[in-house]
Amino acid sequence: MIVDPTQDRSSQYLPMIFLPVSKKKAALLLSAYPTLVREYAATDGRRFTSVGISESQLKTASGIAEIDRSLPWRYRTKRIPVKMTPTPAMASPTLLADALSNQSYSMILGRIHGLYGGRCQVCGSDHRNRNGRRIAPRLMATWNYQPHANSSVKKGLRELIGLTAVCNDCLSMFSLGDARPCYHLAKESRKSEFHRAISHLSQHNGWPVDKVQAAITATRRQRRRWDDVIWASDISWLSKTGILPSEQTQLGLRAIHQDYTLWKGSVILDRTFRATLTAA
Numbered sequence: 001m002i003v004d005p006t007q008d009r010s011s012q013y014l015p016m017i018f019l020p021v022s023k024k025k026a027a028l029l030l031s032a033y034p035t036l037v038r039e040y041a042a043t044d045g046r047r048f049t050s051v052g053i054s055e056s057q058l059k060t061a062s063g064i065a066e067i068d069r070s071l072p073w074r075y076r077t078k079r080i081p082v083k084m085t086p087t088p089a090m091a092s093p094t095l096l097a098d099a100l101s102n103q104s105y106s107m108i109l110g111r112i113h114g115l116y117g118g119r120c121q122v123c124g125s126d127h128r129n130r131n132g133r134r135i136a137p138r139l140m141a142t143w144n145y146q147p148h149a150n151s152s153v154k155k156g157l158r159e160l161i162g163l164t165a166v167c168n169d170c171l172s173m174f175s176l177g178d179a180r181p182c183y184h185l186a187k188e189s190r191k192s193e194f195h196r197a198i199s200h201l202s203q204h205n206g207w208p209v210d211k212v213q214a215a216i217t218a219t220r221r222q223r224r225r226w227d228d229v230i231w232a233s234d235i236s237w238l239s240k241t242g243i244l245p246s247e248q249t250q251l252g253l254r255a256i257h258q259d260y261t262l263w264k265g266s267v268i269l270d271r272t273f274r275a276t277l278t279a280a
């Protein structure tokens with residue numbers, strides 16, 4: 001049954017939890033668990049399928065591994081805690097968007113949003129603009145940082161190991177230990193967002209606020225060791241997972257003018273990193 005949430009009066013009394021799943025997965029869940037899962041009409045023009053279960057049915061649904069795995073991190077039987085992923089000062093948190101061509105980046109966005117139904121994987125929410133059109137979540141890249149074995153050599157390689165679709169609120173939690181926390185927001189709103197993100201993280205992980213603050217301090221301490229390191233970024237994970245084939249991986253013109261280079265088809269180097277190569 002397809003329900004238009006704007007017409008469905010019962011939904012006012014039935015809080016729904018939306019599952020960030022692809023259309024394919026949505027179809028599977030709908031056919032396998034018709035009494036638990038409901039489909040909502042995609043009214044936003046982006047054609048994402050919204051599938052939801054009611055809060056009252058969550059207990060039953062969580063007992064089913066297939067549904068449990070599809071639930072946003074917050075609602076799983078074994079809740080996935082948010083682990084802060086600090087970005088050192090000289091590593092761009094938005095490298096993929098900044099350096100790749102629009103075409104390459106749109107392919108990545110399309111794949112990730114398709115996999116998670118255009119919703120935030122962490123809280124399951126969607127955000128809409130004034131016209132009711134869904135604002136696609138942001139992409140958060142997770143990198144594995146490998147500094148040079150000799151700590152006096154201030155360069156390193158970071159390897160892309162995952163992408164997560166997250167809403168602005170959830171992205172703030174991940175960035176709390178960064179050199180530029182809440183970097184995705186306008187400068188004037190970052191300070192208030194920082195404090196809001198602390199309570200958001202405390203709620204998500206079920207931690208008291210002082211535990212969150214201790215975790216931020218520890219993350220910052222770890223990150224500062226890498227703040228003066230210049231990073232090359234290995235993005236071969238994108239082609240290995242089929243998210244972006246290597247022949248479609250291209251830098252944008254603006255990035256080329258800013259002196260970014262794609263080395264061996266999968267490592268993004270910037271001018272500063274190349275300077276260290278010549279110096280060595």
Ligand SMILES: [Zn+2]
Binds near residue numbers: 120122124125167170
């Ligand atoms: Zn979220």
